[in-house]
Amino acid sequence: MDKERIRFAVRELLIAIGEDPDREGLKETPERISNMYSEIFAGLETSPQSVLKYFGESCTEEMVVVKDIPFYSMCEHHLLPFYGTASICYIPAPGRLLGLSKLARVVDICAKKPQLQERLGAEIVNILENDAQAIGAAILIKAEHLCMNMRGIRKPGTKTVTTCFAGIFKTDDKARKEALQLLSLEKD
Numbered sequence: 001m002d003k004e005r006i007r008f009a010v011r012e013l014l015i016a017i018g019e020d021p022d023r024e025g026l027k028e029t030p031e032r033i034s035n036m037y038s039e040i041f042a043g044l045e046t047s048p049q050s051v052l053k054y055f056g057e058s059c060t061e062e063m064v065v066v067k068d069i070p071f072y073s074m075c076e077h078h079l080l081p082f083y084g085t086a087s088i089c090y091i092p093a094p095g096r097l098l099g100l101s102k103l104a105r106v107v108d109i110c111a112k113k114p115q116l117q118e119r120l121g122a123e124i125v126n127i128l129e130n131d132a133q134a135i136g137a138a139i140l141i142k143a144e145h146l147c148m149n150m151r152g153i154r155k156p157g158t159k160t161v162t163t164c165f166a167g168i169f170k171t172d173d174k175a176r177k178e179a180l181q182l183l184s185l186e187k188d
């Protein structure tokens with residue numbers, strides 16, 4: 001990431017909105033934002049595949065569900081946050097059982113870039129289907145978009161729910177229904 005360029009751009013932005021970038025409160029803001037961007041856009045520089053690690057176990061042919069993984073992402077239209085939870089369900093291929101934390105790591109990496117909620121889900125499911133070779137993969141994402149809350153249409157509290165299914169969850173109605181039911185369960 002070109003931090004120097006971010007600092008320059010933020011300074012320009014402050015001038016463009018009529019602020020004084022050299023006043024006490026703002027003089028370190030370009031530096032802060034360049035540090036923050038390397039953190040919140042870290043997914044642009046890491047491949048989600050690089051964190052996958054498998055156990056050579058073939059102990060289950062059933063669904064593994066990890067629910068309510070919190071994430072923060074940035075809407076690519078307005079560069080404002082959208083945030084919420086992702087719930088993942090997959091059926092591991094024999095010998096390709098994932099460490100549970102790896103699912104959350106993949107969510108984090110895919111979220112940390114300018115994104116769309118639908119694409120975030122599709123990317124995660126795609127990794128499970130194509131890299132982990134899962135027999136089935138499904139995701140349900142529930143999020144709030146600040147670009148709908150604090151500006152524009154201004155509807156705070158609106159939740160967007162998106163799903164994505166692959167493998168057996170796409171082809172078998174019964175499996176899809178079961179996955180969706182597990183993913184939609186509210187918190188205990």
Ligand SMILES: Nc1nc2c(ncn2[C@@H]2O[C@H](COP(=O)(O)OP(=O)(O)OP(=O)(O)O)[C@@H](O)[C@H]2O)c(=O)[nH]1
Pocket residue numbers: 075076077115116117118145147148152153
């Ligand atoms: N499908 C989808 N749309 C999104 C997402 N994040 C933001 N948007 C929408 O992207 C659209 C961008 O619309 P534009 O008309 O290009 O931009 P705008 O004039 O700022 O739109 P308003 O938000 O309606 O004021 C808006 O309707 C946003 O609500 C997302 O993750 N998925």
Ligand SMILES: [Zn+2]
Pocket residue numbers: 075076077078079080145147148
């Ligand atoms: Zn937006």
